[in-house]
Amino acid sequence: MSPRHSAAEARRTRERIIERGVDVASVEGLEGLTIGRLAADLGISKSGLLGHFGTKQALQLAALERAAVIFDREVWRPASGTTPGLPRLRAVCDAWISYLVRGVFPGGCLFVSSTFEQDGRTGPVRALLRRQFRAWQRRLTAEIRTAVRAGDLPRDTDPDQLVFELYGVMMSLNHTTQLAPTPQAPTQATRAITRLLSPERDHDNAPGPG
Secondary structure: OOHHHHHHHHHHHHHHHHHHHHHHHHHHOHHHOOHHHHHHHHOOOHHHHHOOOOOHHHHHHHHHHHHHHHHHHHHHHHHOOOOOOHHHHHHHHHHHHHHHHHOOOOOOOHHHHHHHHHOOOOOHHHHHHHHHHHHHHHHHHHHHHHHHHOOOOOOOOOHHHHHHHHHHHHHHHHHHHHHOOOOOHHHHHHHHHHHHOOOOOOOOOOOOOO
16 A cells, blocks of 8 residues: 555544544543544554554544534534624524534534533643633624624623523523423524524623622
């Protein structure tokens, strides 16, 4: 086999490992990612898998990084061509709901399950999750600020509070979808998002006293 073909085969094998790793992690958690488990699932040797990912932690980090790419593709990219501010914010939330309802990850949102799993822990995996969470917060906050400047949201809107509440809706939808699916859950989530992003809503996102 030529070096070029060997390198291409190595890339394909690495991709298979990461894709399977994301699926396993979404169902069984990041701790379910083991060298032996993935090697058996993919029909390759442990030593062959170790050649691509020498440690369980390296597998976990690769799965989270790939999950972020998938999340961006499914949620942010479909809305990227929409007018910045409130139109884009609504489009992002619509795509976010669709992402959760369609079950892009077989075990539900990998970031939700990983956050619970890493709660109270330290180390590179939790640090990466934190960076990913903060990056998504910044994106949402930027769109909210743009919407406020454009007059599409009240001037006294608290961006941090609104982001917190948007996350709350999505977490509720994820839990409902995974634990007790109901046909009305997507509609309930959409209704909640519409209320939160309505220019005519009560000023319930304004900062409180002090």
